[in-house]
Amino acid sequence: MINKNHCLTLDEQDPLAPLRQQFALPEGVIYLDGNSLGARPLASLERARQVIEQEWGDGLIRSWNSAGWRDLPLRLGDRLAPLIGAGAGEVVITDTTSINLFKVLSAALQVQAERAPQRRVIVSESSNFPTDLYIVEGLTQLLQRGYSLRLVDSPEQIPAAIDQDTAVVLLTHVNYKTGYMHDMQAVTGLIHEAGALSIWDLAHSAGAVPVALTQSGADYAIGCTYKYLNGGPGSQAFAWVAPTLCDLVTQPLSGWFGHARQFDMATHYEPSSGIARYLCGTQPITSLAMVECGLEIFEQTDMQSLRRKSLALTDLFIQLVEQRCAGHDLKLVTPRDHAKRGSHVSFEHPEGYAVIQALIARGVIGDYREPRIMRFGFTPLYTRFSEVWDAVQILGEILDQKTWAQAQFQVRHSVT
Secondary structure (H helix, E strand, O other): OOOHHHHHHHHHHOOOHHHHHHEEOOOOOEEOOOOOOOOEEOHHHHHHHHHHHHHHHHOHHHHHHHOOOOOHHHHHHHHHHHHHOOOOOOEEEOOOHHHHHHHHHHHHHHHHHHHOOOOOEEEEEOOOOHHHHHHHHHHHHHHOOOOEEEEEOOHHHHHHHOOOOEEEEEEEOEOOOOOEEOOHHHHHHHHHHOOOEEEEEOOOOOOOOOOOHHHHOOOEEEEOOOOOOOOOOOOOOEEEEOHHHHOOOOOOOOOHHHEOOHHHOOOOOOEOOHHHHHOOOOOOHHHHHHHHHHHHHHOOOOHHHHHHHHHHHHHHHHHHHHHHOOOOOOEEOOOOOHHHEOOEEEEEOOOHHHHHHHHHHOOEEOEEEOOOEEEEEOOOOOOOHHHHHHHHHHHHHHHHHOHHHOHHHOOOOOOO
């Protein structure tokens, strides 16, 4: 039986423990929702002050040159690239995940329209994050070329769903509900054998698990920076395109920041070469600058070390929940297999929403996703092993005492 002293010893032996001191974490709160919104790096407050007071306040418009605002999306992309197995000059941080998916999906369909115009099927999972599926629906309706979306209900169904009609396969590397992690290299190989192109959503992967885009032979990838990368609420997303594909077509959101000679003010659009063509409009510099603070912390460690701690944290959580909360109608939906698990753990419970609300009231912050799924994110940069112990004890008390049944915890908020 595991006890708290064991967890405290793990904290003492944790080589990543000092990194926690670089985050603003409120006292009395156990934060297990970094998979939805990462904690604030302490450095971000001073960085925001610098951007607002000095670069904007004193530098004014000169800061597009003197403070490097113009090149910030590419410079930040280069700092992110090692975390996702990409090369320098291959990643751009800009816009939102949804907008970037619109760009890369449009590009992938253009490539396939030239190579194999008969391919009109886009394959994805029914459990993919909804915005990805909505973007597919919207784009295919806009194009009006007979494209269709083919959804599978489990990872095991993916190989059979990819055939001679498939143009693109869009998958989230780590499932936002279950935490299931695809074998990117193996699945990309299947996609390519069928003559299709791959798009990987890394929203729950970047900064959480090692990713090897180049090594896996991936074609396109997008993701956000406000989860494990700790860029701040709604911080800019990123896009990556394999260099062999990048210059083949022009993405449709052809704004002036993606122009080859932006300040020629030409009346005709000529795209930049490389990933810069995936830029669109003027960048929100104050928000974008915050992303750098999170990336700087990652440069003090490596993804292999973070992965080891992530697996240790999630293993501990699963074991403790099953030890402390047995008999409470909890169902683990996250894979036990390390090779198939991301960095969050999900349990089903018939009153999952109310249980999460009761946990939040006790200072343990997780979140809820339909249907009946309680999610708990484990961020190796700042989550302690002893916090895992404390969180499970509080969960057990709530389930034992049926605290979740109180009326205040039954009220549905707009954000769950």
